[in-house]
Amino acid sequence: MSKQHWSDYWSTGALTSLPADFKINYDGELAEYWFSVIEGLAPNSRILDVCTGNGAVAIMLAEMLKRIGKEVSITAVDASEINQQMMVQSFPDKKQVVDSIDFISNCYIEDLKQCVEQKFDLIVSQYGIEYCDEEMVAKQITDALNSGGRLVFVSHSPHTAMLEFMEAEEIIYQYIENEGVLEYLQKFIDNKMTVNGFKNKLVNTLQSFSQHTLKSHPLLNSWGENLFQLYQMDNQQLKLKKPQIKSYLNLNINARARANDMLNVCYKLKNNPDWYKTFTTSGLQLINDGEIHYKSKHNVGHYYEFIKRD
Ligand SMILES: C[S@@+](CC[C@H](N)C(=O)[O-])C[C@H]1O[C@@H](n2cnc3c(N)ncnc32)[C@H](O)[C@@H]1O
Numbered sequence: 001m002s003k004q005h006w007s008d009y010w011s012t013g014a015l016t017s018l019p020a021d022f023k024i025n026y027d028g029e030l031a032e033y034w035f036s037v038i039e040g041l042a043p044n045s046r047i048l049d050v051c052t053g054n055g056a057v058a059i060m061l062a063e064m065l066k067r068i069g070k071e072v073s074i075t076a077v078d079a080s081e082i083n084q085q086m087m088v089q090s091f092p093d094k095k096q097v098v099d100s101i102d103f104i105s106n107c108y109i110e111d112l113k114q115c116v117e118q119k120f121d122l123i124v125s126q127y128g129i130e131y132c133d134e135e136m137v138a139k140q141i142t143d144a145l146n147s148g149g150r151l152v153f154v155s156h157s158p159h160t161a162m163l164e165f166m167e168a169e170e171i172i173y174q175y176i177e178n179e180g181v182l183e184y185l186q187k188f189i190d191n192k193m194t195v196n197g198f199k200n201k202l203v204n205t206l207q208s209f210s211q212h213t214l215k216s217h218p219l220l221n222s223w224g225e226n227l228f229q230l231y232q233m234d235n236q237q238l239k240l241k242k243p244q245i246k247s248y249l250n251l252n253i254n255a256r257a258r259a260n261d262m263l264n265v266c267y268k269l270k271n272n273p274d275w276y277k278t279f280t281t282s283g284l285q286l287i288n289d290g291e292i293h294y295k296s297k298h299n300v301g302h303y304y305e306f307i308k309r310d
Contacts, residue, residue, distance in 0.1 A: 016053070029293060034124075046074075047124065054082060055082065075116060079106065123149070142279070157301050171214065189245055280306070
């Protein structure tokens with residue numbers, strides 16, 4: 001499966017996959033949980049973060065370990081293109097820690113052996129492992145762990161407000177698509193529609209938006225505002241605006257693809273609550289699991305801790 005929508009997202013320099021809630025990095029109870037995972041780690045351990053994205057968890061762990069004076073090596077892998085450069089541009093104070101991590105792009109966990117040869121004492125993942133084929137990754141991860149090593153991951157929880165939020169977003173994306181908005185924006189960019197024809201389409205769309213039951217949803221609202229701004233421009237300004245319209249369109253197509261990934265993963269977990277047991281059949285032992293609540297109320301995920309016994 002192509003991960004272009006994730007690569008495009010990471011190329012914006014974002015650090016987390018939930019920037020509305022976690023702009024700088026994951027914090028609060030999530031960070032406290034991760035600290036408890038690495039606190040007792042032996043010096044010179046090797047850590048691997050799988051489905052790392054732009055390395056949010058790898059960076060957080062590296063910073064924590066530095067703070068408590070522990071030398072460890074951290075490798076971070078993802079199927080998409082990891083964009084350290086853009087990320088350092090967004091967060092210049094993280095340059096040193098980013099440079100200390102060995103990032104590997106285009107690495108599918110189902111084929112982990114092909115991109116990393118070493119074995120690890122701790123393999124971690126957050127909002128990642130559940131995106132993979134768990135049967136295939138369970139074997140790869142078990143093989144990549146040293147004896148006595150741990151696999152610790154935090155997965156999305158399918159019963160969170162996030163699921164409802166993404167379902168509402170998908171309804172809006174579908175509605176926008178059905179209204180033909182994406183199609184006429186593309187036609188206008190490709191010079192297959194006149195400016196006046198484009199403006200007529202915009203009027204009809206804005207009228208339809210204003211009657212929609214979800215018209216005050218932030219996503220539909222922002223689409224409405226952006227299309228209204230275009231409508232207000234004079235013909236010459238509109239023609240010059242095509243590159244920005246193109247970026248806006250791509251941004252939204254990718255955002256929808258990412259939201260769909262997350263939705264499908266949440267449905268998968270909901271329909272098969274025992275999905276994580278695959279890791280026990282591949283030779284690991286479950287030693288702990290539970291929910292993490294952010295600011296003592298929002299459920300931000302389920303953690304699972306496994307160990308590879310001798
Ligand atoms: C929701 S993001 C999570 C990123 C990061 N761990 C975080 O907590 O912000 C999911 C990531 O998993 C990656 N991914 C999905 N399927 C994958 C696979 N089969 N192998 C490796 N990475 C994968 C995507 O490219 C994406 O970067």
